[in-house]
Amino acid sequence: MSRSNDIVNRVGLGGKIKKMEFDTDDEDRIRGCYNSHIEVLRQARKDFGKGRGGGNPFGDLIASVLGSDSGSPSSANSAADYKVLVMEDNVSLSPKLQQETLNKLITFGEQKKGEWDMLHLAYIMYVPGLTVGKTKDDGVVSLTTGLGSALGTTAYVISMRGVDAILDYHDANGYSIAIPDLMAKLFPTSRYAAYPMLFHRASKVKSLVNPQLDSLRELLFEPFFYTKWEALMVGTGLSTNVLFPALVTALIVASIKSGLVTFDAIQQQLTYGYFEGNALLVGVSGLFSLFSLAVLAQGVLLAPPPPKED
Secondary structure: OHHHHHHHHHOOOOOOOOOOOOOOOOHHHHHHHHHHHHHHHHHHHHOOOOOOOOOOHHHHHHHHHHHHHOOOOOOOEOOOOEEEEEEEOOEEEEEEEOOHHHHHHHHHHHOOOOOOOOOEOOOOOOOOEEEEEOOOOEEEEEOOOOOOOOOOOOOOEEEEHHHHHHHHHHHHOOOOOOOHHHHHHHHOEEEEEEEEOEEEEEEOOOOOOOOOHHHHHHOOHHHHHHHHHHHHHHHHHHOOHHHHHHHHHHHHHHHHHHHHHHHHHHHHHHHHOOOOOHHHHHHHHHHHHHHHHHHHHHHHHHOOOOOOOO
């Protein structure tokens, strides 16, 4: 918790949020994650749904991050409207975190009431079926997914309508699917995100739900990779179902070409006893080929099965 506490303090939310801790559900880790978010939303509705006073944590975040006082002021929540900021303890700061982006997001949230249910401050952008689209509002993108495209729950803002939708579904159906899948089911076209992303899931924090992906996550969740992939998705407007096959094909072709360079150099050395060329280029080509193939193999072996329809 100390790492996440440091991050909360750095963005000016120290002492302004309610911390809730839950025991690990060792029998079903996905259920444990689901129940923890349900309890957080229940507490939020209890605190804010009856007009009780208290600062809006999202407004506090906007107003105080990076030491700026130009953001939207914190105001008392009311039963007519409230927004809840939810952050997990695996959160990390994005290098793209900027006050300007936060201000644009809060403006969007206020002006487009009724159009959104969730504003993601962090999301997993490597999931299948995800499209990140530009909107008419600078600094805000739309997130379109299908069931099973789990964007994660590291950091998000949810509206009162969104809170009611999730809790009403839970009261009627109980636990049946993972909480990110439930969000995809209930809000297929009403989820948006800040662009560039403000936070991200920490790359080195182990997962309780799918620890078999931890090693791959350590690579893909590094800022160098996810900021480039984010820019590619927003810039092209293409779904991950298109971009991933294209990327895999490019890696395979590059790996084959790099491997051939290394193979030709080795064959020349063995045949003639010398090699005419740049040895550094050969070494780099060989390492790139092995690295690319290793990443592809790991992704194939660790890819989760497609979700079952509930």
